Amino acid sequence: MLDVNEVTVSYGATPVLDGVSARFKAGRFTAIAGPNGCGKSTLLSAVMGLIPVDGGIVNLDGTPIHTLPRRTLARRAAYLPQENHCPDYMTVGEVIELAGHARYGLMGGPSDDDRSLFQDALKAVGLEDMAHRRMSVLSGGQRQRAWIAMLLAQDAPCILMDEPVNHIDMTHQYAVLSLMSDLARQQGRTVICVLHDLNLAATFADDIVLMRDGRVSASGPVDETITPDNVARVFGMQADIFTRNGRLVCLPDSAPAQP
Numbered sequence: 001m002l003d004v005n006e007v008t009v010s011y012g013a014t015p016v017l018d019g020v021s022a023r024f025k026a027g028r029f030t031a032i033a034g035p036n037g038c039g040k041s042t043l044l045s046a047v048m049g050l051i052p053v054d055g056g057i058v059n060l061d062g063t064p065i066h067t068l069p070r071r072t073l074a075r076r077a078a079y080l081p082q083e084n085h086c087p088d089y090m091t092v093g094e095v096i097e098l099a100g101h102a103r104y105g106l107m108g109g110p111s112d113d114d115r116s117l118f119q120d121a122l123k124a125v126g127l128e129d130m131a132h133r134r135m136s137v138l139s140g141g142q143r144q145r146a147w148i149a150m151l152l153a154q155d156a157p158c159i160l161m162d163e164p165v166n167h168i169d170m171t172h173q174y175a176v177l178s179l180m181s182d183l184a185r186q187q188g189r190t191v192i193c194v195l196h197d198l199n200l201a202a203t204f205a206d207d208i209v210l211m212r213d214g215r216v217s218a219s220g221p222v223d224e225t226i227t228p229d230n231v232a233r234v235f236g237m238q239a240d241i242f243t244r245n246g247r248l249v250c251l252p253d254s255a256p257a258q259p
Helices: 038-047 068-078 092-104 114-125 140-153 170-185 198-204 228-235
Strands: 002-011 014-024 027-031 056-062 077-080 158-162 188-194 209-210 215-221 239-244 246-252
Touching: 002 038, 014 056, 014 209, 014 215, 027 038, 027 198, 038 140, 038 158, 038 170, 038 188, 056 198, 068 077, 068 092, 077 140, 092 140, 114 140, 140 158, 140 170, 158 170, 170 188, 170 198, 198 246, 209 228, 215 228, 228 239
Parallel strands: 027 188, 027 209, 077 158, 158 188
Antiparallel strands: 002 014, 002 056, 209 215, 239 246
16 A cells, blocks of 8 residues: 655745645556646655655555665565666666566575566566667667566566556557556556556556646546546546446547647
């Protein structure tokens, strides 16, 4: 269970999060959505203790995250930011192995179980034959899948991902998000994912947090929260919301009004 309670964050004199509260439950896949600049990425950074908060607190299973040593936190929460970089000489396999350092330390080495986990992570994103290829020669989508594999190889009970499928083709978008859904529902993990596409959120997420202007505008189960009124309030545009073949569909029917 991850609880965000009245968290406020500012960059200098500019407020970015204004008293944000949200509860992310174990065994649930929660999407976070909202317009650009509404504070989604800042929220994940605050949750992971990567930026200072002006007020409020984030608890992981009842423990304030800011009190956890970084290696302890890495065993319990895996985080994939929007931008990731590594030296050109590193191979896919070497990048994946970085995920295990929280378990065995810099002076140790991966166990057979770790190596099996690394292989499973590569297979899950369709890169099982690319472990020896340098990251620098991969396409943008392949690199993103490699970073997702590293996240999976960390094997943490809480997973946070910031726009993980933006540069990935449709086939792998569905494969990655389906996997995240399975990790939540079948393994009881807490999965939190920033997504721009409400249809992807409606297809794979259990819950959604809609943000606007640094605040939570609406939150709850997907089928109760993705509504015409909420979409209009958060994104400033009208949309038809309907069910087709058991899936919720969001179909915008007009462009947002220009100021």
